[in-house]
Amino acid sequence: MAAEYTIRNMQRCEFDLAVAWAREQGWLQGPYDADCYWQVDPHGFFVGVLYGEIIAVISAVRYDSSYGFMGYYVVKSEFRDRGYGIQLFNHAMAYLGDRIIGGDGVLERVEDYRRQGFVPVYQNARYSTKSQLFDASGEGLRELSTIPAASLLAYDDVHVPAPRHQLLRCLMGQIESRSFGIQENNAVTGYGIIRKCDTGFRIGPLIADTAESAERIYRALAGSIPAGTTVFFDTPLINQNAVDIAQRYGMEHVFSTARIYAHGAPRLPMDHIYSLIGFELG
Structure with missing residues (x-):
C-alpha cells in the first residue's frame, strides 16, 4: 500500500460527502439525519485519503461499551479492489474492538462480510x-x-x-x-x-x-x-x-x-x- 494513503477521523463537513456518496449508491438519506447520526459518536467516522483526496468513507459508531454499528462504507469506484477499502474497514473494526458489531450489507456481498468475521442473521427489506x-x-x-x-x-x-x-x-x-x-x-x-x-x-x-x-x-x-x-x-x-x-x-x-x-x-x-x-x- 502506497505511503500516500492515510486513514483519519472524518470532519463533520466531510460527513456530508459520505451522505452524498451513499445517496448515489441508492441508499435513502434524510436531509436532517446527518446531524442526528453524527451525535451518536463523532469519533466513529473515518475517511481514507490518497494524495490528499478522500477516496473512501465508513462509519463505526460506538453506542456504548458493548455494541457498535458500521455503515456508510463506500469506496470511489475507480479505487475499488485495490486494497484501500479493506484497510479502512479494518481500521473501523479495530475502533469498535470486541463489541458486538452490527451492520446491514447488500445480499451479493454477504460472503465478503463472512470473511471479515460477520454472520448474516436475518434479512431486512x-x-x-x-x-x-x-x-x-x-x-x-x-x-x-x-x-x-x-x-x-x-x-x-x-x-x-x-x-x-x-x-x-x-x-x-x-x-x-x-x-x-x-x-x-x-x-x-x-x-x-x-x-x-x-x-x-x-x-x-x-x-x-x-x-x-x-x-x-x-x-x-x-x-x-x-x-x-x-x-x-x-x-x-x-x-x-x-x-x-x-x-x-x-x-x-x-x-x-x-x-x-x-x-x-x-x-x-x-x-x-x-x-x-x-x-x-x-
Whole structure:
C-alpha cells in the first residue's frame, strides 16, 4: 500500500460527502439525519485519503461499551479492489474492538462480510407506498411529545442492543417529522416516527407490543403527511406481522439487505420491531 494513503477521523463537513456518496449508491438519506447520526459518536467516522483526496468513507459508531454499528462504507469506484477499502474497514473494526458489531450489507456481498468475521442473521427489506388519509383514532394513541420522555426511552431500551436516547431525541425534534405513541395505563406499548427523506418520508423506528398497535401507529404516521406522498418502510423480514402490514397497504418491495453481526448477536424481541431507523445506524 502506497505511503500516500492515510486513514483519519472524518470532519463533520466531510460527513456530508459520505451522505452524498451513499445517496448515489441508492441508499435513502434524510436531509436532517446527518446531524442526528453524527451525535451518536463523532469519533466513529473515518475517511481514507490518497494524495490528499478522500477516496473512501465508513462509519463505526460506538453506542456504548458493548455494541457498535458500521455503515456508510463506500469506496470511489475507480479505487475499488485495490486494497484501500479493506484497510479502512479494518481500521473501523479495530475502533469498535470486541463489541458486538452490527451492520446491514447488500445480499451479493454477504460472503465478503463472512470473511471479515460477520454472520448474516436475518434479512431486512425496504418497502414503499403512497400515503393516504387514514382514520387512526383510538384509545391511548397520542403525539409522542405528550408521553413522558423517561417512559418512552425505557421502552425503547428493551428493543435495542444499547441505549440510543440522544439519537431518538434528535429524530423526534427534526422539522418535517411527526411521531406518535400508544400509552395505556401509564405504560408505553408502542411508538413510531416519520421523517423527511430524499424522495418522500420514511417511517422508522416503529416498535409496538402487538400487530394491532403497530398498525394503528403506522396509520397515524402515514396519514400525517400529504396524501400521495411516497412512504418508505424498512422492516425485518423475520417479523411476519410487519411484512403483513406492508402487504396489506400495497407496499412494493424495493430491495433487501442482510443484517450481519460480528462477535455474537444481540437477543432482541424482533416480533416487536416493525421498522428501523435506517440501514446506516441500525
